[in-house]
Amino acid sequence: MEKEAILEVRHLSKTFGTNPVLRDINFEISEGDVISVIGPSGSGKSTLLRCINLLETPTAGSILFRGRDIKELGKDVFSYRAKVGMVFQSFNLFDNLTVMENCTLGQIKVLHKNREESEEYALQILSRVGMAPYCNARPRQLSGGQKQRVAIARAMALNPEVILFDEPTSALDPELVGEVLDVMRDLAEQGMTMAVVTHEMAFARQVSNRVVFMDDGVIMEEGSPEELFTDPQNDRTREFLGRYLGR
Amino acid sequence: MSKFSQLLQDVLRLCIKYYPMYFAGMKNTVLLALVGTVLGCMIGFVCGVLNTVPYDIRDPFRKRVLVRIMRTIIRAYVELFRGTPMVLQAVFIYYALPYFTDGAARFSSVWAASILVVSVNTGAYMTESVRGGIIAVDPGQVEGAMAIGLNHVQAMMYVILPQAIRSILPQIGNNFIINLKDTSVMFMISFTDFFAAHRGVVGATYLYFPSAVIEMVGYLTMTLISSFLLRKMEQRLEGSSSFELVVADHLTLTSGVYRNPASGELFIERNRDYAGKD
Numbered sequence: 001m002e003k004e005a006i007l008e009v010r011h012l013s014k015t016f017g018t019n020p021v022l023r024d025i026n027f028e029i030s031e032g033d034v035i036s037v038i039g040p041s042g043s044g045k046s047t048l049l050r051c052i053n054l055l056e057t058p059t060a061g062s063i064l065f066r067g068r069d070i071k072e073l074g075k076d077v078f079s080y081r082a083k084v085g086m087v088f089q090s091f092n093l094f095d096n097l098t099v100m101e102n103c104t105l106g107q108i109k110v111l112h113k114n115r116e117e118s119e120e121y122a123l124q125i126l127s128r129v130g131m132a133p134y135c136n137a138r139p140r141q142l143s144g145g146q147k148q149r150v151a152i153a154r155a156m157a158l159n160p161e162v163i164l165f166d167e168p169t170s171a172l173d174p175e176l177v178g179e180v181l182d183v184m185r186d187l188a189e190q191g192m193t194m195a196v197v198t199h200e201m202a203f204a205r206q207v208s209n210r211v212v213f214m215d216d217g218v219i220m221e222e223g224s225p226e227e228l229f230t231d232p233q234n235d236r237t238r239e240f241l242g243r244y245l246g247r
Numbered sequence: 248m249s250k251f252s253q254l255l256q257d258v259l260r261l262c263i264k265y266y267p268m269y270f271a272g273m274k275n276t277v278l279l280a281l282v283g284t285v286l287g288c289m290i291g292f293v294c295g296v297l298n299t300v301p302y303d304i305r306d307p308f309r310k311r312v313l314v315r316i317m318r319t320i321i322r323a324y325v326e327l328f329r330g331t332p333m334v335l336q337a338v339f340i341y342y343a344l345p346y347f348t349d350g351a352a353r354f355s356s357v358w359a360a361s362i363l364v365v366s367v368n369t370g371a372y373m374t375e376s377v378r379g380g381i382i383a384v385d386p387g388q389v390e391g392a393m394a395i396g397l398n399h400v401q402a403m404m405y406v407i408l409p410q411a412i413r414s415i416l417p418q419i420g421n422n423f424i425i426n427l428k429d430t431s432v433m434f435m436i437s438f439t440d441f442f443a444a445h446r447g448v449v450g451a452t453y454l455y456f457p458s459a460v461i462e463m464v465g466y467l468t469m470t471l472i473s474s475f476l477l478r479k480m481e482q483r484l485e486g487s488s489s490f491e492l493v494v495a496d497h498l499t500l501t502s503g504v505y506r507n508p509a510s511g512e513l514f515i516e517r518n519r520d521y522a523g524k525d
Contacts, residue, residue: 078397
């Protein structure tokens with residue numbers, strides 16, 4: 001059965017000044033997909049996610065969310081952003097708020113839920129990422145891994161249809177990477193739709209159902225983790241994976 | 248030595264005879280500085296926030312033009328009031344109304360005119376301080392706020408300004424102390440502040456220096472007390488550095504060892520137990 005597409009990216013291009021970062025990108029995120037986007041640094045992976053969340057304005061092409069062009073959202077852009085969660089490499093938790101408030105702010109201001117309701121839900125989500133004990137702590141009192149788990153909870157608290165992860169473990173100490181990946185693996189197994197820009201090849205291989213290899217602003221190759229990791233068709237993919245997997 | 252005892256005597260005499268005048272002046276000075284600073288801060292916050300409204304080519308033409316016009320107006324306001332002496336601003340504002348209306352309209356109270364001048368002047372400085380404070384907040388905070396769907400005003404109110412206030416607060420204190428002293432120029436429009444009390448006393452007694460000594464001590468007392476209170480306020484804003492843990496964090500302890508909770512099940516920390524499916 002064909003799953004319904006949540007996001008469709010059509011001929012997306014982005015240039016910073018005269019420097020093309022994305023060139024004619026086409027891809028889809030369907031319900032239940034866990035897509036890993038891999039590729040060398042500077043290949044436009046992060047920019048792609050940031051364009052999808054409208055943190056960057058695409059230069060050309062279109063992005064359809066449930067069939068609707070996100071350029072024509074107008075004021076709905078705010079509720080669109082709530083439906084498309086984002087987890088950043090540098091966490092970007094609100095430093096002036098507690099862990100709990102980080103997870104309730106969006107529920108209250110964007111989804112217009114009341115305080116009790118959103119606190120209850122936030123606590124539920126925080127337990128899922130193992131951060132409920134820290135609900136009174138402030139971000140500066142947490143380790144990197146804990147911050148990232150709260151950031152994931154903050155995105156999930158808005159009941160998004162898809163969560164975009166922008167190198168969620170790249171800023172972490174090696175021993176903290178595991179706890180964040182564990183949480184993401186759990187999310188994936190519970191059917192959350194995710195697009196993950198990552199350098200964690202093991203995660204990409206085990207958890208995702210589709211892997212996208214980007215280089216130089218272009219999608220070079222796309223396929224199931226089996227195909228891409230065991231039998232890459234593209235020379236650049238092979239070279240990149242070789243460097244990572246030591247082949 | 249006799250000069251000092253002479254001075255002491257003169258000062259005491261002035262204090263005993265004219266203390267109601269000095270105190271009334273002090274009260275007016277503090278009140279004007281306080282109201283002027285508060286109103287000035289409000290102007291500063293509004294202008295500072297408006298000045299940072301983002302716009303890009305995606306926005307409709309009308310909005311872009313509006314934002315540009317707004318920024319130009321605020322820029323002009325800041326440059327005008329930051330670039331001219333407050334004493335002249337007072338004269339301009341106070342005498343402009345009767346001049347243009349041939350005396351038909353004038354400021355009914357010198358208080359209104361003084362408050363207007365001080366707050367508009369403070370507002371110009373505060374606009375820049377607020378803008379600086381906002382810029383100094385990590386851009387990631389804005390992105391985080393945008394990513395959960397907050398609009399510009401919400402992001403400012405709940406995320407950016409509460410963080411910017413840390414760097415803005417010392418500036419507010421600065422402005423308040425500057426205002427305590429600089430309101431002395433309001434004697435030009437016959438505002439009866441602490442300095443006006445000096446002029447009154449001197450006019451009656453010709454004791455220029457003894458009165459100036461009283462003024463010095465008086466102003467210094469006001470500014471020192473203000474500095475102290477502002478420090479206290481800053482410390483309170485820093486808040487507590489500790490927090491309460493409910494229980495230990497399982498995932499940190501078990502990171503990479505085994506997975507917890509089992510997938511599909513809701514893990515309630517407080518019970519240290521698995522609850523039913525969610």
